[in-house]
Amino acid sequence: MLTVLLAISFPVVAGCGGKPVDGVAAVAPVPLPPSASSAAPASPPSSSASSPAPSSSSRPAPSAAPAPPSATPVRSCRTPEFTTSDPDGGWSDGGYYVHNNMWNAGEAGPETLRACAYDNWYVESTQPDSTSVKTYPNVHKDINNQNGKPVNDYSVIKSTFAGRGPGTGVYDVAYDLWLNGVGDGKGVSELMVWTENNKQVPSGDKLSTYTAGGATYDVWADDEGYVAFVSRSAQYSGSVDLKAMIGWAIAKGLIPANPTINQIGYGIEFCSTGGGKARFTLSDFSVTMS
Template sequence: MSRMHKHHVRAVDTTPFSGQYDSVNLGQYSLLNNLWGENDATSGSQTSQITSMKGSTVAWKTNWTWTGGNQVKSFANIQLNTGINQQLSAISSMPSTWHWSQSNTGTVVADVAYDLFTSNTAGGSNVNEIMIWLANVNSGPISAHYNAMGQAVPLVENISIEGHTWNLYAGSNGYNQVYSFLLTSGTVKSFKGDVYSFLSYLIKNEGMSSSQYLITAQAGTEATSGTAKFTTSAYSLTIN
């Protein structure tokens, strides 16, 4: 008599949550609601929830609506908890897959991005923020330089990384240096590639030290205003 092998799908908490700093843990990941800038809004709310988890691939969604103010209100995101707090020189690759979609109501200001932070020490304060924008919805990056029309001026144009073409912007947010990779055109709703390639570019070309520690690795949607439903059907990120 052959023995049946059952595949165990780990039970996950799919309860929706809407508190400012509510989160749910999923082993190597956490889903963070993160309404860090909600005080800039005259009204609004955001609800996030895990929808499924299979192996190292997670699916989640967030619905948000914000009125008033011109600052980012929230950054609903999946945070990686394993493999971080090591030096960039110790990392060989960060393979990731991200399939997402967003339906907007009215005029929306938002972005969809990976958001990484490095520090001088493990668990230390932020020194560099590295953003990889897969979508720019009527928004724009932090930049040290703007043209006469108020548009951010890229530090470097037409960089080819992981099969797409990017412009790199750089500037300070008042706390740390921010490097933002924005697509030269369009959006990427199905990304598969090595996120470490972007860190490698900064180490090789912009003088970022490989002795910096990667202290945060997140991916999600920064919401400024409007109403949107954001859905990730599959996301994974691993640090090797």
């Protein structure tokens, strides 16, 4: 639930269903020239740019159809330009940053990310059968070098995606947006959009529902600036109007008015793979801001 290249302090890791510290580890600013070796961090209080400390949750997980094992994206990464097993390894490509982001490396098992492009990569992860969020491999875009710009400066903030989880274990595939900063700082808000969910539970409480683009989301929030739009059915590809979601959350008083938007990421929060190897594949990602 949290992403970062910038070394921000790690928050307390929340359990699968809690606000993870991924953003704190995942917030890696886009490094300069792309190199095919490794380098960079990221993840917040949910698990992408930063996430709070994982803690076990007895709350039943919202149900969302897992990905059919036989269904795989048409596009695949056959000849990677970049490979890393470094917990903080990352690669800049096309104005985006692909990040292994194993922000909770102390509890995590091995994970290897292979990328052909920022919008065509996969990760193989082996995580123990426990409830804390371990990693948030993701691709993200830093706005104004993570300094951000006010949301009201934009008339359009939209994104396309295509990503599929393994359909086993405990995880969520999600957008992670950082507002008014990146990581676990004072006044920072984290807004997530879960497009696929397998036995994971967001932080906070379910407060409302939101419908757009033919999809219905349950909206969860806590009192620490975390908001999650959880799709009731799995979406393996599509587009989202992030500006509209931010505006709705502002109108509901869940985040401050006209926050800066600092980072937009998309990836998977792994809590568990049941001890075996599992793969997440991303075959499309773009962010349009104007």
